[in-house]
Amino acid sequence: MTFLSTSPELEDAISHHFAIADVRVAQASDLAIEDRAILNQTAAQAQIVLRGRLRSSAAALDAALARLNAFALLREDATGQSAAPHRLILCSPRPAPAAPPRVWLALLLFIATVFSVLYTGTIIAIGEIGLSNPREAARIASDLLPNLWRGLPYALSIILILGAHELGHFFTMRRYEIASSLPHFIPALGISPFGTFGAAIALRGPVQSRTALFDMGASGPIMGLIFTLPILFFGLATSPVIQVSGGIVEGNSAFYALAKILVLGRFLPADGVDVLLNQFAWAGWTGLFVTALNLIPLGQLDGGHVTYALFGPSARRLVRPLLALVAFLVLFVSQIWLIFGLLLLAVGSIYAVPLDDITPLDERRRRIGYGLLLVFVLIFVPIPLSGEGAGGGLLTGLFGVLTWTSARNSLTRAAYRRT
Numbered sequence: 001m002t003f004l005s006t007s008p009e010l011e012d013a014i015s016h017h018f019a020i021a022d023v024r025v026a027q028a029s030d031l032a033i034e035d036r037a038i039l040n041q042t043a044a045q046a047q048i049v050l051r052g053r054l055r056s057s058a059a060a061l062d063a064a065l066a067r068l069n070a071f072a073l074l075r076e077d078a079t080g081q082s083a084a085p086h087r088l089i090l091c092s093p094r095p096a097p098a099a100p101p102r103v104w105l106a107l108l109l110f111i112a113t114v115f116s117v118l119y120t121g122t123i124i125a126i127g128e129i130g131l132s133n134p135r136e137a138a139r140i141a142s143d144l145l146p147n148l149w150r151g152l153p154y155a156l157s158i159i160l161i162l163g164a165h166e167l168g169h170f171f172t173m174r175r176y177e178i179a180s181s182l183p184h185f186i187p188a189l190g191i192s193p194f195g196t197f198g199a200a201i202a203l204r205g206p207v208q209s210r211t212a213l214f215d216m217g218a219s220g221p222i223m224g225l226i227f228t229l230p231i232l233f234f235g236l237a238t239s240p241v242i243q244v245s246g247g248i249v250e251g252n253s254a255f256y257a258l259a260k261i262l263v264l265g266r267f268l269p270a271d272g273v274d275v276l277l278n279q280f281a282w283a284g285w286t287g288l289f290v291t292a293l294n295l296i297p298l299g300q301l302d303g304g305h306v307t308y309a310l311f312g313p314s315a316r317r318l319v320r321p322l323l324a325l326v327a328f329l330v331l332f333v334s335q336i337w338l339i340f341g342l343l344l345l346a347v348g349s350i351y352a353v354p355l356d357d358i359t360p361l362d363e364r365r366r367r368i369g370y371g372l373l374l375v376f377v378l379i380f381v382p383i384p385l386s387g388e389g390a391g392g393g394l395l396t397g398l399f400g401v402l403t404w405t406s407a408r409n410s411l412t413r414a415a416y417r418r419t
Contacts (some may be wrong), residue, residue, distance in 0.1 A: 012069050014050070014088070017061040021052040021084035030081045030089060034353035035073055038206050042095040044071070050088040051077055058209060058356035069093045074240040076313070086358055098179035098204040106182040113185035113196050117158050119144070120195030123153025124279050131242070131276075157231045157283030158196065159185075161224055162290070166199045168223030169216060175210040179205030193248065193385065194286050195395045207354040210309040214365050217305025218372055221291050225375070228291065232256075232284025239281045244274045250285050251381040253292065293340075295376035298322055298348040303376060308351045309361055310369045319349045334383045 014020070026046035031039070039046060047070075054061070058074055065071055073089040122144060130137035140147045166183035173180045181204065186197040207213045236259060249269065253259075260275065261267050268274045277285060297307035297318055307315045326341040361369070 007068075010065075010070065010090075012067060013064040014061070014090070017054065017056040017064060018050065018088055019055050020050050023048055023050050023194070024047075030087075032353070034351060035075075035089065037350075038073070038353075038355070039091060042206060044090075044091045044093060044095070046073075047090045047092060050090065051079075051081075051084040052086060052088070053084060054086050054088075054358060058359050062355070063209070065090075066094060071095075072356065074358045076358055095179075097204055101180075101182045103182065106184050109187065112187040112189075114155060114159065115148075116187035116189040117155040117195035118148045118151040119189055120193070120277050121154030122148050123151075124154055124277075124282055125150040128276070128278060131240070137139045151279070154195075154279035154283050157235075157280055158194070158286060161227050161231065161283060161287040162196065162199045164227045164292070165220040165224035165294075166201055168200050168219035168221075170395060172212075172216050173201075173203075174220040176208060178203065178207055178212065178216065184253060192269045198290055203352070207352055209354050209356040209359060210312070210361055210397050211359075211365065212367075213305050213352060214309035214361055214369060217302040217309065218365075218368060220302050221295055221375070224287060224291050228284055228287030231280050232259060232288065235278055235281025235284045236260060236275065239275050239278045241268065241273055242276050243272055244269060244276075249274070249386050250277065250282075251383040251385060253288065253379045253381045255378040256285065256288060256381070257348075289381055289384060292376060292379045292381060295372060295379075296322070296344075296374070297373065298344055299350050300352060303372070304348075304351055306351065306369050306372050310359060310366060311358075315351065316349055323348060329382060334386070336384055373377060 015017045026049050030049050031046060035046075038044075054074065058072075061072060061074075063179070070090060070092040071094050073087075073091060075087045075089065077085055077087045122140075126137045126141050140150070163183070164187065169179065170183055181200075181202040183200075184200045186199060188195060188197045207216065225328065241264065250256075257267055264275060275281070294301055295306075296302035297303040304315070323341070323345055326337055326344060330341050372391065
């Protein structure tokens with residue numbers, strides 16, 4: 001006797017939407033690490049496993065199960081039988097409503113981050129002023145607090161870029177009724193060249209479908225880039241080209257190098273001169289860097305969401321080649337990637353698998369997804385920072401770790417607690 005046979009109403013609800021080939025009691029071996037994470041997150045239990053074929057939409061099946069306080073994990077069947085290509089793991093009860101988000105925490109972190117990026121912008125402003133008036137620059141540096149307003153161009157730009165990125169995620173989650181926290185900005189006063197470690201949204205409930213997962217992952221980078229690109233081009237157009245000798249040099253991606261050629265008429269640095277990034281340009285470069293990190297197609301990163309939505313479980317085949325690439329970067333290019341690489345090694349294969357993992361994306365989203373993977377290739381920076389003051393890459397590597405952490409969610413943390 002199974003859980004299904006004791007509930008004719010439940011059997012009837014399922015059979016209308018799923019052609020049942022066989023039924024058995026769910027066992028631990030039926031659940032992947034992401035499945036266990038979903039159950040741990042929702043305080044649900046797997047009851048039975050049904051093999052067969054989904055005969056209607058996953059949304060219709062979920063609506064029928066909702067009336068009975070149950071939900072389903074829909075997976076491809078590993079046996080590959082054409083007559084029964086799908087597995088339905090019946091779970092109950094349904095997730096309870098998430099607790100209200102902590103507004104006070106989000107507001108406190110936002111205020112702290114505004115102060116932090118104002119400080120960073122003011123340091124950039126002092127450098128600009130020092131080119132023509134070193135005495136005035138020294139005076140400002142000795143009395144920073146009343147001069148923090150000078151950092152407004154950078155502060156407003158980077159908050160706009162990061163805010164657009166996170167709000168893209170946030171409103172997409174609201175659209176799909178995915179429980180989440182508010183966006184949490186992470187200040188980094190004096191310990192990051194960016195003034196911030198990015199921003200975070202915690203996922204507090206399961207994602208229904210690959211479509212929802214794709215939209216959730218893609219919306220942040222797309223919204224961030226919409227604001228990053230004009231800020232970057234305006235910043236490059238208004239930044240001076242000067243003789244350089246030492247200092248921190250920002251790295252080049254293919255897109256950033258092309259942007260400098262388009263705006264400045266040549267590739268820089270060259271012949272002992274380089275563009276001295278003003279506050280707008282530095283915010284734009286930072287926006288590209290953050291977007292590239294988040295688009296790495298692994299695990300809980302935005303790129304991991306997009307890639308899993310595109311390819312399903314086959315996305316895991318990218319894990320080893322990408323980890324090998326990161327190892328190459330650490331050994332032969334820049335140690336900045338060391339900490340980030342270690343974290344990817346630990347959890348880069350853990351994805352935010354949706355409840356419905358059998359319904360593919362539509363063609364329009366697939367084209368957008370391939371476009372985002374191309375964007376990642378174009379904006380990826382192999383050597384983010386170099387030169388004097390780059391700090392051996394450790395602080396910047398820490399920035400990468402925390403940016404990655406901001407893209408993670410409670411699904412991953414729940415998986416750790418259960419395994």
